[in-house]
Amino acid sequence: MxxxxxxxxxxxxxxxxxxxxxxxxxxxxxxxxxxxxxxxxxxxPAVTNALRERLEHPIFGYSYICEECKTAAAHWQKKRHGLSIDTAWMLFHQGVIPAMASIIDVFTVRGDKILVTPPVYPPFFSIPKNLGREVLYSMLQEQDGDYQIDFADFEDKLQQSRLFILCNPHNPVGKLWAASELEHIIELCAKHDVLILSDEIHSDLIHHGETHTPLLSVAGTERDRIFTCLAPTKTFNLAGIQAAMIVASDPRKRSLLEQHMQAHGTGALNAFAPVAWKAAYEQGxxxxxxxxxxxxxxxxxxxxxxxxxxxxxxxxxxxxxxxxxxxxxxxxxxxxxxxxxxxxxxxxxxxxxxxxxxxxxxxxxxxxxxxxxxxxxxxxxxxxxxxxxxxx
Missing domain, CATH: 3.90.1150.10 (Aspartate Aminotransferase, domain 1)
Structure with a gap:
């Protein structure tokens, strides 16, 4: 293989x-x-077999994410990471990048400031800029290959920000954030009323002896300020199939996102995405x-x-x-x-x-x-x- x-x-x-x-x-x-x-x-093979079976039906009309797909994702998160997700919290998108763009578009306005911690995945700053937002940079501090947040600078920039984008696990440095670091991030964002977008697309690619801590798992009463972006595409090498989900516990925020998706026609997935999604999470x-x-x-x-x-x-x-x-x-x-x-x-x-x-x-x-x-x-x-x- x-x-x-x-x-x-x-x-x-x-x-x-x-x-x-x-x-x-x-x-x-x-x-x-x-x-x-x-x-x-x-x-x-479970994914390619499922796709092959789907191809046996020669009609490729509009498709939707079934309840079994949602349940499979919820079970996966619980088993792999100890994270309990209500399937009602799930919204689906064509990928993590367009999902990020939707979140930024709905919950910030042109001229708002968005905080990122470079070095980091380039769309974290390119998407906000393309949407007319201002990007603030709180540089990660590196010593002998270890990266840490400069929390004094981070809090200073938070006071000017509407949204913080977290990379968890971190791309490109491969860092797993400790629970204590994540708790401090949430504490500071709550203090300054800043929303958090947590990109956790790499969260299944965790090496032996290490543990991924989902941001939601340590959020407590602050979970409604968090949007978590997840997908099976990085884990199972399915990027071209284009499927991701936003996990948002706040029903009001979900409703606003759903309205945005309907307005832009981005809420539906292609006919093959649910097939691959379900097979990957159930059998992968x-x-x-x-x-x-x-x-x-x-x-x-x-x-x-x-x-x-x-x-x-x-x-x-x-x-x-x-x-x-x-x-x-x-x-x-x-x-x-x-x-x-x-x-x-x-x-x-x-x-x-x-x-x-x-x-x-x-x-x-x-x-x-x-x-x-x-x-x-x-x-x-x-x-x-x-x-x-x-x-x-």
């Missing part, structure tokens, strides 16, 4: 077929993509367990080789996700130089850290969710580009 190499070219894959556009290069045919966060693994757990074991091995392999063969590279082992956050500051290369070496000499596409905000400059994000042979090739390419012989 996880060793076979599947050629993704000619499948309309953004990851494999849009590198020329994304990286501004003439020909990427020999460049290995290890950038955007989707996996080069097949979806769980064994597949996920195997995936997490593979990812753990890949992370160990990549970190060991990269740190050993490129002196100066530092990589903090992520607590979650299949993404490495590589610190190359000791190499003395500018971001432009590092990217040029990777693309031209290494023939490998990683993501530049500044994409996640200025706090990411000097870092690279590397996706290791691929067959072992591809990983070995990709690591060798990074070493060729950034290793001691790079000036030869």
């Amino acid at each position: 996880f060793d076979g190499v599947h050629d993704r070219r000619d499948s309309r894959s953004v990851k494999w077929e849009r590198m020329e556009k994304i990286y501004g290069i003439d020909d990427a045919s020999d460049v290995l993509p290890m950038w955007v966060a989707d996996m080069d693994f097949p979806a769980p 757990e064994a597949w996920l367990s195997e995936l997490l074991e593979v990812l753990s091995q890949h992370i160990s392999y990549a970190i060991e080789r990269l740190e050993r063969e490129v002196p100066g590279l530092k990589i903090k082992r992520p607590q979650s996700t299949y993404l490495l956050w590589i610190d190359y500051r000791a190499l003395g290369l500018s971001e432009q130089e590092a990217m040029q070496r990777l693309l031209q000499k290494g023939k490998v596409a990683l993501e530049p850290g500044s994409k996640y905000g200025e706090g990411g400059r000097g870092f690279l994000r590397m996706n290791i969710a691929c067959p072992k042979s591809s990983l070995q090739d990709g690591v060798s390419r990074v070493i060729r580009a950034l290793g001691p012989a790079r000036n030869a």
